[in-house]
Amino acid sequence: MKIALMGSVSSSWHALDALIKNSVDVCCVMGVDESQSEKIGDYRSLREIATKASIPFLSFIKVREPEVRTFLEQHKPDMLWVIGISQLVPDDLINIAPKGGIGFHPTMLPEGRGRAPVAWTIIKNARAAACLFTLTDEADAGDLLAQREVPVLPDDYSEDLIERTNHALQGVIADLAPALISGDITFTPQDHSKATHYERRTPADGIIDWSADTETIYRLIRAAGRPYPGAFTHAEREKLTIWRARPALADDISEKGEPGTVLTINEDDEILIATGDAAIWATNVEGPGRDSIKTGHKLVSIPETA
Numbered sequence: 001m002k003i004a005l006m007g008s009v010s011s012s013w014h015a016l017d018a019l020i021k022n023s024v025d026v027c028c029v030m031g032v033d034e035s036q037s038e039k040i041g042d043y044r045s046l047r048e049i050a051t052k053a054s055i056p057f058l059s060f061i062k063v064r065e066p067e068v069r070t071f072l073e074q075h076k077p078d079m080l081w082v083i084g085i086s087q088l089v090p091d092d093l094i095n096i097a098p099k100g101g102i103g104f105h106p107t108m109l110p111e112g113r114g115r116a117p118v119a120w121t122i123i124k125n126a127r128a129a130a131c132l133f134t135l136t137d138e139a140d141a142g143d144l145l146a147q148r149e150v151p152v153l154p155d156d157y158s159e160d161l162i163e164r165t166n167h168a169l170q171g172v173i174a175d176l177a178p179a180l181i182s183g184d185i186t187f188t189p190q191d192h193s194k195a196t197h198y199e200r201r202t203p204a205d206g207i208i209d210w211s212a213d214t215e216t217i218y219r220l221i222r223a224a225g226r227p228y229p230g231a232f233t234h235a236e237r238e239k240l241t242i243w244r245a246r247p248a249l250a251d252d253i254s255e256k257g258e259p260g261t262v263l264t265i266n267e268d269d270e271i272l273i274a275t276g277d278a279a280i281w282a283t284n285v286e287g288p289g290r291d292s293i294k295t296g297h298k299l300v301s302i303p304e305t306a
Helices: 010-021 036-041 048-054 064-073 117-124 156-183 214-224
Strands: 002-007 026-032 057-060 079-084 101-107 128-134 144-150 231-235 237-246 262-265 271-274 279-286
Touching: 002 010, 002 064, 010 026, 010 048, 010 079, 010 101, 010 156, 026 048, 026 064, 048 057, 057 064, 101 117, 101 156, 117 156, 117 214, 128 156, 144 156, 156 214, 214 231, 214 237, 214 279
Parallel strands: 002 026, 002 079, 026 057, 079 101
Antiparallel strands: 101 128, 128 144, 231 237, 237 279, 262 271, 271 279
């Protein structure tokens, strides 16, 4: 069975790598062009890995470009894998492959259908998975080709969970390889009555509400972190992105303050900030006002106006 793969992120790369290593016939690869890398969280080019494996490669910006259709028709895949593409792939492209399309989603489908699944998994303390399924008109609702649960650890950041899920995806594909090669694959319908859905997230959703409890803030910082735009706050008019943090211990807090107040800065230049119920250490902070922060300063969600 010949497989075409389309993608733009790290899971696309790891899926392609696993298909190649397990001798599955990948007839062609399509990747979002490198010029779009700053617009796509977790972007990873597929050009080099495809070229090294002597697999025909096409870069594109919009999936509806005529060249994409021509490329697929030229290479005649039996199945089209679409992994890490936020654009809607039209049915007429998927139907070029007689065995249809396969997608990837990092949740325990039918739980967590929809957008920004890694961030929502951390925020909601939900389950993660490496899940392959058939593409249908409804997002993430197709029959399951394979599903393997992925542990979510208490201090995972998004990049940690992505790495672990990609590793699981490679294992799933290795196990599927004999069936993919022979074409003897089976599917399991999802239980739609158990479906839950995640909404789209934007960079603005990373804003920190210091009146929230420490655990909620800590989850946001971990969920919004790299490769995503980051959780952020403001010191007067300057934006500060907090990439890493840890909840403060009771012994760390010698005095209380209003939420957002800088309580102290330790010898490692970590900033202790009051939250709605305790405090949190900001251990990796970037922004133009970072070096001017002092004990007693107030961090705010909305920047002060001049």
